[in-house]
Amino acid sequence: MLIQNGIPTAEDILSVTPSEERFSKGPVAIAECFQKIPCNPCTKACVKKAIRVEPDINETPKVDFDTCNGCGACIARCPGLAIFVVDKTYSETEALVKLPFEFLPIPKEGQLACGLNRSGEELGWFPVVKVISGGKKNMTYTIGLAVPKELAMEVRNIKAGGYQDGR
Amino acid sequence: MRIEQHPILEFDRGEKVTFFFNGQEIDGYTEETIAAALHAAGIRELGHSPELHRPRGLFCAIGNCSSCFMTVDGQPNVRVCVTKVKAGMHVEEQEGKGVIRND
Amino acid sequence: MIREAEVLVIGGGPAGLCAAAAAASLGAKVLVCERDYVPGGQLVKQTHKFFGSEKQYAGDRGIHIGKMLVEEALANPNIEILTEATVLGIYEDGIVTVLHDNKHLKIRSKKTIVTTGASEKFLAFPGNDLPGIYGAGAVQTLMNVAGVKPAERVLMVGAGNIGLIVSYQLMQAGVEVAGIIEAAPRIGGYLVHASKVRRAGVPIRTGYTVKEAYGNGKLEGVIICRLDEKWQQIPGTEEDIPCDTLCLAVGLTPLTELCWQAGCQMAYIRELSGHVPLVNENLETTVPGIYAAGDVSGIEEASSAMVEGRLAGYAAAESLGYEPEKAKELKEAAAAELSELRSGPTGARILAGLEKSASLLAARKGGE
Numbered sequence: 109m110l111i112q113n114g115i116p117t118a119e120d121i122l123s124v125t126p127s128e129e130r131f132s133k134g135p136v137a138i139a140e141c142f143q144k145i146p147c148n149p150c151t152k153a154c155v156k157k158a159i160r161v162e163p164d165i166n167e168t169p170k171v172d173f174d175t176c177n178g179c180g181a182c183i184a185r186c187p188g189l190a191i192f193v194v195d196k197t198y199s200e201t202e203a204l205v206k207l208p209f210e211f212l213p214i215p216k217e218g219q220l221a222c223g224l225n226r227s228g229e230e231l232g233w234f235p236v237v238k239v240i241s242g243g244k245k246n247m248t249y250t251i252g253l254a255v256p257k258e259l260a261m262e263v264r265n266i267k268a269g270g271y272q273d274g275r
Numbered sequence: 276m277r278i279e280q281h282p283i284l285e286f287d288r289g290e291k292v293t294f295f296f297n298g299q300e301i302d303g304y305t306e307e308t309i310a311a312a313l314h315a316a317g318i319r320e321l322g323h324s325p326e327l328h329r330p331r332g333l334f335c336a337i338g339n340c341s342s343c344f345m346t347v348d349g350q351p352n353v354r355v356c357v358t359k360v361k362a363g364m365h366v367e368e369q370e371g372k373g374v375i376r377n378d
Numbered sequence: 379m380i381r382e383a384e385v386l387v388i389g390g391g392p393a394g395l396c397a398a399a400a401a402a403s404l405g406a407k408v409l410v411c412e413r414d415y416v417p418g419g420q421l422v423k424q425t426h427k428f429f430g431s432e433k434q435y436a437g438d439r440g441i442h443i444g445k446m447l448v449e450e451a452l453a454n455p456n457i458e459i460l461t462e463a464t465v466l467g468i469y470e471d472g473i474v475t476v477l478h479d480n481k482h483l484k485i486r487s488k489k490t491i492v493t494t495g496a497s498e499k500f501l502a503f504p505g506n507d508l509p510g511i512y513g514a515g516a517v518q519t520l521m522n523v524a525g526v527k528p529a530e531r532v533l534m535v536g537a538g539n540i541g542l543i544v545s546y547q548l549m550q551a552g553v554e555v556a557g558i559i560e561a562a563p564r565i566g567g568y569l570v571h572a573s574k575v576r577r578a579g580v581p582i583r584t585g586y587t588v589k590e591a592y593g594n595g596k597l598e599g600v601i602i603c604r605l606d607e608k609w610q611q612i613p614g615t616e617e618d619i620p621c622d623t624l625c626l627a628v629g630l631t632p633l634t635e636l637c638w639q640a641g642c643q644m645a646y647i648r649e650l651s652g653h654v655p656l657v658n659e660n661l662e663t664t665v666p667g668i669y670a671a672g673d674v675s676g677i678e679e680a681s682s683a684m685v686e687g688r689l690a691g692y693a694a695a696e697s698l699g700y701e702p703e704k705a706k707e708l709k710e711a712a713a714a715e716l717s718e719l720r721s722g723p724t725g726a727r728i729l730a731g732l733e734k735s736a737s738l739l740a741a742r743k744g745g746e
Contacts, residue, residue, distance in 0.1 A: 111564045114572030114582050143569045144722045146681070147429035149437035165431050166722025185437055187427035188570025211550055212282045228579030245442065247283050248427075265577040268549075276527040282550050283425045283439070286525030311524035319509040319596055330595045332509025336516030338413060339497045339633075356519075357414060 115226050116140055121261065126173040135178025135195035135204070139169045140264075141188060153185035180206045184240075184248040194260050203260035204237060209249045211268035214239060218274040221266040223255060231255075231263055235274055277315050292362035303360035310336060310343055310356040313366070321345050321355065325371035345369050349376065379484070383409040385694050386474060386487035388465045388636060391419015392680050393672025393687035394493035395447040400691025400708070401491075402456035404700040408691075409485065410451070411463040411476055417451070418444035419495055421680065423518040425550070426543055429568070430681035433715055440680065441522075447684075468640035468668065489667050489694040492637060492655075493687060496630035496673040501535065504590040510597030514544040514627035521551040529623030533600050534558040536627030537582055542571035544627060549578055556621050559586035559602055561609065568724075589616060591624055600624050632674045640665055645738050649731030650676030656739045659713070660693035661686060664742070669694055676735075678728055682719050688712045 110116050120142050130136055139150065139159065148161040150169050158175035159182060161167050169191075180193040189208040198204040215221045220233040238252030255263045278286070289306030296313060303312030310333055313321070320330045321343050334342040338357040347353040347366050351373025355366065385401045387394045390412030398408040416422065424440025435443045451457045463478040468490060476483040498513035500506070512528070514536070520528040532553055534545045537560035545555045558575065563584050565572045572582055589601040589611060604615035631652045638644060642655040643664040655663040655670045662669050671690040672683035689712040696705035720728050 110569055110573075112582075112584050114565060114569060114576035116573065140573070141570055145429060145568055145570075145724050146431070146719045146722055147436060148431050149427075152432065152437070164718060164721055166724075186570075187429050187437060188568065189574050190570045210282050212280055212552075214282075224577055224579065226573065226577050228577050247439075267579075278521065278525045278527055278551055281525070284441070284522060284525070288525065307524050307526075311520060311526045314520060314528070315524075315526045321509070324507065329507055330509055331507065332596075333512055333516055334500070335498055335513045336519040337497075340513075356516075359415065 110142060116142060124171070125261065130173045131194070131196040134197050135180070135193050135206075136173055137171050137176050137178060137180070137182055137191055137193050139171050139182075139186075139191045141168050141186075141190040144168060147187060149185050149187060150182050150191060153182040155179075155181065180250055183208050183250045184242040184246055189248070192264060196257060196260055198254060201257060202254045203257045204252050205255055205260060205263050206238070206250055206252045207264060207266070209251045209266065210247070213269055213271070214249055215251065215266065215271045219271040220274055221251070221253065221271050223253060223259070223263040224265040224267060225262045226264050228265070230267065231259055233272060234263070236266075236271070276317075292360060294360055294362065294364040294366060296366045297368055305360060305362075307360050308356055309345070309347065309358050309360055309364070309366055312360050313355070320368070322369040323371065328370070344373065346373055351375060380473065381483065381485045383407070383485050383487040384698060385409070385489045385491065385691075386411065386485060387491045387493060388474075389413075389419065389493040389495055389672075389674070390417030390459055390461075391493060391495050391672065391683070392421055392444070392447065393495070393674075393683040393690075394419070394491070395451050396684045396687030397491045397493055397669075397671055397691035397694070398451055398457045399447070399454065400688040401695040402454050404692065404695035404705055404708075406456065406695040406698055406700050408457045409487070410457065410459045411465050411478075412459060412461045413464045415462050417448050417459055417461060420515070421447070423515070423522045424543075424680070425522055425547055428681060430679075430719060434681035434684055434719070436681070465636060468636055470641070472667070488698060489669070491669040491671060491687075491690050491694055492674055493670075493672045493690075494633040494636060494674045496632050496677055498626065499629040499631055501588060501626055501628055503588045505592055508591055508593050508597045509595070510593070510622055511591060511624045511626065514540050514625045517623070517625050518544055518547060521553075522547065527551060527553065529553050529621075531556055531621045532623045532625055533602075533619050533621045534625045534627060535588055536560060536629070537565045537567055537572065537584065538627060538629070539567035539571060540630075541625070541627030542567040542575060544625060545575050545580060546571065546578075549575070549580070555580045556619050557581040557583060559588070560584045561587045561605055563607075587611065588624070597622055597624055630673065630677045632677060634674055637663065637668075637670060637674070640668055642668060642670070643739075643742060645735065647676070647731045647734050649727045649734065652677070654735065656735050656742070658739060660697075660709070661690040662693065664739070667697075676728065676731055679719075682716060682728075685712050685715045685719070689716070
């Protein structure tokens with residue numbers, strides 16, 4: 109259970125997952141934030157105002173999947189590092205998972221990184237497709253990882269270091 | 276060991292200087308506390324307890340708990356976690372409560 | 379020689395800096411006494427992004443918020459900050475004594491705002507005095523302020539916000555975190571912090587405590603064991619965790635010595651994490667002219683500490699006669715911000731504590 113071990117359950121994840129229909133339309137943000145705490149920077153990060161924290165700042169964020177275009181601006185702004193963008197239309201077999209990263213070393217585009225799930229278990233080595241710096245003040249990187257489609261809702265972190273050169 | 280690269284922080288350590296710990300020369304920086312410089316040199320034992328002479332080190336590192344008392348330039352009971360390094364300082368492990376100077 | 383001050387703020391952390399800025403904004407002259415050699419309090423160590431709303435700088439890293447508050451205070455002609463200045467006592471004649479630069483100073487302040495924050499609790503177990511057993515704050519000071527690697531392998535005790543956040547920061551400093559143990563049956567800190575460390579492979583084990591620490595002259599390992607529902611150690615559940623550092627993040631206690639010494643009415647309020655001074659809606663204690671804001675009046679968060687500091691600052695300036703109408707408005711806005719922060723489930727405990735405090739205060743008034 110999340111409150112005992114910090115790992116969201118399948119039910120938790122389901123409650124914030126968009127439909128397969130929405131996934132088929134392109135990238136979309138998934139806010140894996142399940143606890144009512146006073147916090148709302150995600151609402152300010154989204155230029156399309158697709159994330160709402162209402163009626164007061166203690167509510168959990170709700171992403172309007174139809175308004176959200178999956179740009180990922182929210183990823184590096186969430187203080188809890190709880191927002192991810194999943195693009196199941198990335199290729200025939202792969203989905204692009206964008207996740208926040210704050211460790212050294214930062215991988216380089218083209219390298220392979222070890223993808224981890226929510227329990228920190230290793231799921232395999234996946235290509236790092238995009239590395240976006242958060243800038244001098246934010247400093248949270250956004251890493252885009254190409255994973256097999258069936259792992260799109262599993263890969264949520266990479267192991268820091270040990271990156272392999274891509275083929 | 277000092278952290279050379281950090282994902283969020285940059286460190287302004289000040290100037291590099293040397294000071295003495297139990298007579299041994301140690302590297303430190305002028306913006307570091309004595310406790311931090313000793314820690315960076317791998318020294319965690321800062322003194323011994325008054326009755327049972329058990330080894331003592333830091334606890335709070337912010338000046339609250341008195342666990343880090345050492346004798347600095349002859350002055351006892353100095354909280355080294357909130358005292359900055361100065362070139363040529365003599366820092367000694369303190370046995371127990373230390374003796375307050377009369378001068 | 380006695381130095382005069384209109385508003386004296388004791389403690390230059392988030393609550394104190396905000397109190398100073400607030401009082402100064404209404405025209406009061408403020409002197410801040412800070413014990414450490416830099417102001418900023420706990421903010422100087424917080425590399426993570428803060429929660430709350432824009433008004434509490436949500437999304438900004440604690441270190442940047444701290445830097446901004448300090449810079450603003452230093453640039454403010456109405457505020458003076460004395461560092462390496464330890465306040466020793468607050469006396470009935472309004473004199474406050476301070477140790478600064480090896481001299482014993484006397485300050486006569488019209489209003490005094492106590493924002494001395496909190497200190498870390500300790501745990502009793504065999505071997506708890508071995509070098510290498512640190513408060514979580516100590517580890518933060520070493521790695522985030524001094525840039526010194528605090529350990530090779532750490533076991534963290536406590537899964538409140540501090541235990542979770544410091545574990546994450548340890549990993550950022552290149553330290554291996556063997557795990558986080560928590561005596562309670564559930565994680566006490568924000569679950570998003572827990573999820574961050576969990577997906578980096580750090581196990582969080584609830585219902586465990588430290589049985590003993592061992593090592594020859596320094597920490598070499600810790601024996602943990604399970605607790606039953608009555609918080610008793612269960613024999614036979616011991617596990618050996620080798621580590622060179624044990625971090626205790628088992629709660630904070632308000633640093634209230636000055637409040638006790640000044641004669642403020644104190645009360646033990648569990649929900650506020652210990653003995654706290656009773657304060658009214660202006661955050662004024664039962665000693666007229668002495669205010670208390672931030673963790674010293676109840677362990678909470680940096681965001682609420684900042685707003686409480688503001689509230690106390692406006693109240694102190696108002697009581698000196700500075701812009702009474704504006705002060706009233708600003709106080710009300712600050713109070714509304716606090717209510718908003720505390721209106722969710724995480725604020726329930728604080729509100730319960732504040733209610734107790736208010737009724738104790740009312741009973742005291744009734745008894746007069």
